[in-house]
Amino acid sequence: MERIHVAVRARPLSLEDAKTSPWRISGNSIFIPNHSFKFEFDKIFNEHCKTVEVYETHIKEIVAAAVRGFNGTVFAYGQTNSGKTHTMRGSKTEPGVIPQAVHDLFRMIEKVSIPLHLVEPGYVASAH
């Protein structure tokens, strides 16, 4: 995996927004029809994707690498209401990547033979 991986997650639009949003997704690109620009990303998850897919695609391996001693960071960036909390924290019905990572982390720790691990959880949310 590349050292830095940039993925976009599109969230479902309201009916009103869907009428006016000019943006279209094609593969891993976002564009406005009849305009020359096109923005390419490592991965685009469309509005139908579930958080588990986001987690399984890129984040699970970062958690696994952390257990092997590698540093890793996952952060969500976006305008207000774009779905950062939905993706990171989630809900009971659709857990976010944080609860999925914590679950996996302890499952992986149980399996390795090193007797002692120190887990120091932290969570930072910033609004500017």
Ligand SMILES: Nc1ncnc2c1ncn2[C@@H]1O[C@H](COP(=O)(O)OP(=O)(O)OP(=O)(O)O)[C@@H](O)[C@H]1O
């Ligand atoms: N992929 C999604 N599927 C369904 N609903 C979503 C999705 N992403 C976000 N939402 C809903 O959209 C609303 C805004 O999402 P959320 O609170 O996660 O945004 P945010 O980026 O954390 O906003 P803020 O920066 O203002 O805290 C919430 O009601 C959330 O449940």
